[in-house]
Amino acid sequence: MAVRRRQRRGPGGGRALLAAVLLCVWGRAAAERLRYAIPEELGRGSLVGPLARDLGLSADELPARKLQVASAGKKQLQYFTVSEENGNLYVNERLDREEMCGESVTCSVSFEVLVHNPLNVFHVEVAIEDVNDNSPAFSKPVLDLEIGELIPPGSRFPLEMARDTDAGSNSLLTYQLSSNPSFSLSMKEKAGGKKQPELMLERALDREKQSSFDLVLTAVDSGDPERSGTVLVHINVTDANDNPPVFSKSVYEARVAENLPAGSLVLRLLATDADASSNGRVSYSFGSVPDAVRALFSIDSETGEIRTAGLLDFDEKNKYILGIEATDGGGLTDHCEVHLDITDENDNAPEISILSLSSPVPEDVPAGAVVAVLKVRDRDSGENGQVSCELSGEAPLLIVASSGGSYKVVTAGALDREQASEHRVTVVARDRGRPALWSSTELVLEVSDVNDNAPVFEEAAYS
Incomplete structure (x- = not known):
């Protein structure tokens, strides 16, 4: 034979x-x-x-x-x-x-x-x-926020969303914030049913009385038994940056062909800030994004351009969701999501x-x-x-x-x-x-x- x-x-x-x-x-x-x-x-x-x-x-x-x-x-x-x-x-x-x-x-x-x-x-x-064998996790151990002492009570500050690699209800997250009379936690509905934690200012701040706060944000999943992860929220009270950056969209969408060479432009983000000088200068960065995704995409901190950094393969993964953070010179932030659909080529x-x-x-x-x-x-x-x-x-x-x-x-x-x-x-x-x-x-x-x-x-x- x-x-x-x-x-x-x-x-x-x-x-x-x-x-x-x-x-x-x-x-x-x-x-x-x-x-x-x-x-x-x-x-x-x-x-x-x-x-x-x-x-x-x-x-x-x-x-x-x-x-x-x-x-x-x-x-x-x-x-x-x-x-x-x-x-x-x-x-x-x-x-x-x-x-x-x-x-x-x-x-x-x-x-x-x-x-x-x-x-x-x-x-x-x-x-x-x-x-439910994975706990919720944040991308960094400390979230740094800067809040001007003139920011009025009721202002909201988006916080990073935790990631849970489990599926289904095991990945559905709720959030808790350690008790402090100056702050509370509120939730904002995001695309796809996700919830964005936001820090709400409950009363006016006085930098001369207290210049910083340390709070603990806890993410809890819906598994049985439940699992949780924490991150320290460090708040620095500053003078007079009263306008956060604002993205032009809460969700950006783009289609990207697989096998594009590294450095190819995917899309350009835009966030504006009404403040002047350094307080109105916006920089861009990835938020809660896995290291494997960071190896495939890069973001220009000044222009907001997202480009390919590695080879995309439709057969390995055909959809990516990137969390993006815009930060002004005073430390105020806004967040958006970028949904990328990878299109297939006949390469197999x-x-x-x-x-x-x-x-x-x-x-x-x-x-x-x-x-x-x-x-x-x-x-x-x-x-x-x-x-x-x-x-x-x-x-x-x-x-x-x-x-x-x-x-x-x-x-x-x-x-x-x-x-x-x-x-x-x-x-x-x-x-x-x-x-x-x-x-x-x-x-x-x-x-x-x-x-x-x-x-x-x-x-x-x-x-």
């Missing part, structure tokens, strides 16, 4: 990763789907589900049916394992939802399992449910992944028998990620689409080893991008002999 592999790039460039696994059987097989849900952080050996039972396999069948996880993705193979004794699916290593899926609302791991004698392939999806060729292959195949195998199982996927989205698969070459074989991106190669008619002892076909996977990207691999199927020809004398009679 021989397998040859080729990788090609479309006219527009891009990457192609190619692998193929082919499996020989003599019977029809239909792919099915199973879905389980487990909480993250389960220990190794924790039960995911009775896989064999859910597939209709009894304990007596397990040795012959050879139930196994068979996925092209190395990570998927590390996460789960199937017991040879009872056919149950178990956790094989620690699952951290935040490491696996980031801030995505949903998180799951998909893979295939194979059974033999006869062969069948099943698509399994395990949803990883969030547990389809990947033909190996599940299993066995050769040779007997020449008396019936028509319609499955001789190979393939997995084809494309990391792009939309039409760029829609893939069609075909066979190229003269052979009595057909390729049939199955669920979850799987394909089966089946016999289209009778095989005759005396006429052809092997068949060569090329599997071609092509996406619908413009220009289209494609990958291919050659499948060589050997045909083994069965005793289907009786001996024949060269002559009917001898004398």
Whole structure:
């Protein structure tokens, strides 16, 4: 048996990763789907589900049916394992939802399992449910505010929002402020249902009596049990900066193409301040933004221009929300959000992944028998990620689409080893991008002999 592999790039460039696994059987097989849900952080050996039972396999069948996880993705193979004794699916290593899926609302791991004698392939999806294992966190230990002594009571000062990398209700935050008669905490509704904490001045300040205040802001999530994080709010009382900077928008939106070179302009922010001199001079900076995002974007403190600092990849993350802070020379601030949608380019060729292959195949195998199982996927989205698969070459074989991106190669008619002892076909996977990207691999199927020809004398009679 021989397998040859080729990788090609479309006219527009891009990457192609190619692998193929082919499996020989003599019977029809239909792919099915199973879905389980487990909480993250389960220990190794924790039960995911009775896989064999859910597939209709009894304990007596397990040795012959050879139930196994068979996925092209190395990570998927590390996460789960199937017991040879009872056919149950178990956790094989620690699952951290935040490491696996980031801030995505949903998180799951998909893979295939194979059974033999006869062969069948099943698509399994395990949803990883969030547990409240992360506390809210602020980007810095101290928030510095400067408030003029002439600022009237009732004035509000936006405070940094904490981040919680958990999902769902575990990431919904409320805020508390340590008690002080000069200040209270109020909340401002933001886009998407978020709440911005604001410091409210309750009574006039007198710098000559007290020049600074230290308060503790606490962010509490909605998990059970709840988790919290704190930041020190240091307030310096100054003279007469009575106008904060104001952004022209509370939310800025932009679309950014992936693979832009570093230094490309994304958008320009604008905040104005009615004060004069240094009190009216505005500088821009990131607010509560993860370090990973700071590595991808930069902001000019003077012009408010946001530019790319690293390579954006739609397939890794397609949306970013940046918190931006404008600060004037007197220390007053305003905040806005920048919502960036990363647009996809067709930069990934389809990947033909190996599940299993066995050769040779007997020449008396019936028509319609499955001789190979393939997995084809494309990391792009939309039409760029829609893939069609075909066979190229003269052979009595057909390729049939199955669920979850799987394909089966089946016999289209009778095989005759005396006429052809092997068949060569090329599997071609092509996406619908413009220009289209494609990958291919050659499948060589050997045909083994069965005793289907009786001996024949060269002559009917001898004398």
